[in-house]
Each structure stands twice: as structure tokens, then as C-alpha cells.
Amino acid sequence: MQSDHKLDVKERILQVAGALFHKQGYNETGINQIIKEAKVAKASLYYHFATKDELCIAYLQQRHELWKESFTEFLKNKKDKVVSSFDFLMIDNEENDYRGCSFLNMLSETTPTKSDIFWQLQRHKEELLSFFSTELIDEELAYTVYSLFENAIVESQLFRNQQPVLRLQKIAASLMNKS
Template sequence: MKKEDKVSTREKILHIATALFHKQGYNATGINQVIAEAKVAKASLYYHFPTKDDLCIAYLKERHRKWEQDFRAFLRDKPNKVIAAFDAIIDDNLKNDFRGCSFLNMLSETPPQKTKIFEALQYHKLELQKFFASELEDSELAYQVYSLFENAIMESQLFRSQAPVLRLQKIVVSLLDKHQG
């Protein structure tokens, strides 16, 4: 098998797993479904991903890469990236039918003893915290805004509404105004 074929097969498997894990969740997605939808042999899947956890970690890494790329692109021309981050949630809710955060969804399905998966989940959230810290000079304020951002994602998913995002965005505006004044 040529190297290009291996990369192509790996990417195909990862693409299908990403779509299924994002849509159905990790536990509801079986390896046999991934194999069938990717149209690959079981040996090919296990060659690239020896365990379902390995596939999950690759999914989380790819999801983080794609999320960060889309998030940064959304914010690129926005004058206030902190406030615009909440608009990014609204945009994502419209595109993904209030599916919420893939990382928080995965967290709810993952027992703590799966440390490598937990590390991938934590990495994403730590990078998000770094984003807010880089935009705001006050680390405590950055963490408060990060926490409100996370809450906006969860509440909008739970209630299938943009109202929590808008409400929490107003709170952030107020916090920023107080911090500047």
C-alpha cells in the first residue's frame, strides 16, 4: 500500500468518525458503524487507530484544530474579539442546530480513568482560556469571561435558544465596562 493510500484511508476514517462523534456522541457510535460508513476494512481502521480511544483522541485533536480555525476566522475582523466570541456561539448554534461543544459533550461520556481523552479535552479548554487571557489583561476577568462563555454554550444547547448567549454577552459587556471605568 502506498503512503498516499494510508493517509487517505486514515483521513477518511477520521472524517467519518468526526461526523459521527459530533452528531451521535462517542458512546452511541460503534466501530462497526465507522468502518461501514468509511467503507474501509476493519484491519485498516485498526492499523491507523488501534483502539476506539485512539480514534477518539484523533477526533478531539482534529475537532480542536477545526474549531480554532473557524473561531479565529470568525473573529478576524471583529474589533472586540471577546464580545464577538459570543456571536461565534450564536453562529455555531445556527450551523450545528444547538449541538453544543463537542468537548463538553465528550466529557459527559468519558470516565475519569480515560486520562488521554481527558488530556485532549483539557487541552482545548486551556487553549480557550488562553484566548481570553490574551485578549484581557486581567487574568481573573479573563477567567470570569471564559466561564460565562462556557455557560453560554451549555445553556443555549440545553434550552435550544440564543437567549442565554445574548444574556451572558450583556453581562460580559457590563463586566468589561466596569473593568475599563
Template sequence: MKQKTGDPKQRLLETATALFYKQGYHATGINQVIQEADVARASLYTHYASKEALLAAFLEHRHQYWFSRLREATERANTPRKKILAAFDFLQAMNEQEDFRGCAFLNILSELSEKEAEALAIIRDHKKELKSYLGDILNGQPASLKTQVYLLFESAMVESQLFRDQWPVLEAKKIISNLLPK
């Protein structure tokens, strides 16, 4: 069993991260988070003003985690082509590691309404940063190619979750390989 940290705020965030990603935001009750984090209700509200604030913290935490892993995967490669292909290898690795659970941001997005403006803004910012990151790798290439790479990356992530299989990532990677300059 995983050893829990002594910091109640960190335990709340770690617990919410696991539950929101696995079960979804609306399916996870605040009482479950409190119980599984093994903290008092007052601790929750000392560190997070509401369930929505905990959601925002989860999304920010996931953003940092996910992007650090993506950067780690792509920065090992030494050419733009290899970096983009490494991004698709990263998707495959995440599928294996996270049992094809898919994009935490899109999973949460499917549960939100316009009333959850802070969470929606974090999700939009995450996707904008991803598009920018992939585009920056392809510096000097046409904007249309940068957009195609981003859209193929996103669709591969969603479709691999839907089918619980790597074939969408592998097919997108083949398409990208043909689109990118040698």
C-alpha cells in the first residue's frame, strides 16, 4: 500500500487526483475524498475553499505532471521530426501506464458546464500550451502542418481511450511520419 504523506493538503490533492481521474469529477463526492485522504473536513476547507477549488488544483497538478513527462520524452530526441514522433511514443507509454484512461482534461471537460469557468479556463490553457509546444518543435514549418500534428495527437489520445488500444496512436504516428520533412 502506498505510504501517505503527512501533509493534509498534499494528501487531499493526491486523493482528488486519483479519484477525479479514475471516477470523474461529478461521480466523486467530497466525503469520499476526505475519507480516502484521511483528513478532517475542516482540513479540506482550510486548504481548498470548495470542491471546485480542489478541481482547479487537480487540473493544475495534472498539467504540471503531464507536461513534465511530455517534455522529458521529447527532449531526448535531437531533431524536430524525432521529437514529434517521440510525443506519440509518449502517448503510447501513458496509455499503458494509465490503462487507456485518456486525457484527464477532456474527461473533466465532458462533465463541465459554462458555470465552471475556472476549470474550463485551465483546460483551454492546457490545450493551448500543448498546441504551442508541438508547434514550437516544428518551428519554421507551415502553420497548417503544426495544426495537423496537434489535431492528430489529440484524436489519437481520444480514440485510443475509446478503443482501449494503441492502434489510433500508431496510425496517427504513421500519418505524421509521412507529413513531416525527413
């Protein structure tokens, strides 16, 4: 069992690495920067994470759980969870300065040859698609709305405003009313 001190160091490394990966990207974030900003020794980082990729996987796992908890909590009392999911996206845009999806951002910085990282990206998106499939039942409609949601993330990041989210939310609502 790890001591509280070691757990604190690990969490601090993860927190700093996660903030840096999200803000400046995986490839632009160096191990030395993480060590400096987390205020840990190099040996401490490598004690918890043997490689930068291993740190990335832990970050993606943690990011997935935090995102999923926030998403679920936000939608908990909403009547129309699908349409409200776009509202969640707008709040996320505001809170994260239109930085976009950590998983899509990481996708642009990795390849399928990094299978453990790639699997984390796929798992996150598969669970999001599963949410839409559960809510909408119709698999084709679910995939279409999921695709609109994903596009809303990318477009709002690109244009740094909520208009794409609002437009695609309206399209999703229209499609759901027709089904």
C-alpha cells in the first residue's frame, strides 16, 4: 500500500501533466516541464509513471472519469438529455476557453501504433456514442446525433464561439422530432 505522501505526489504529477496536456498538447509538453511545475524529483515521476505514454494513459483515464461524472451529473435532472448534452458542451467551452475535447486533441497527436493511448481515446468516444444510443434507441439517429455533437466540439473550438453548438443542437432536436 502506498503512503499518503506518495499518493499526493502521483496525484500532483497527474494534475500538472493533465493541465499541460490539455493546454499546450501532449507533444509540446516535456517531462522536465512536468517535473518542474509539479515540484517533484525526476525519480518520483518515473517511480509512478515509467514513460510519458504511461502518464498519458493515466491522464486519459482520469480525464474520462471526471468528464463522465460531470456529464452525468449535469444531465441527471434534465428532461431531454440529448438536447441538454449540447448545453453541457457550451458550459465546457466556457470553462476550458474553447480548448475542445482532450481526447480529440490527443488523437491528433498520436497514432494507432500507440495502441494503449489509442484504446483510451476509442473507449471515451464509444461510451459517448453509447449514451446517445441508450437515449435514442434508433442506432442510425444516435450515430447521427453523436456525430453532430462531435462536430460541435470541433467547430466551436475552431471558431471559438458557441454558434456551431447552438446550430448543431437545433439540427439534432429537429432530427429527433422527425423520428
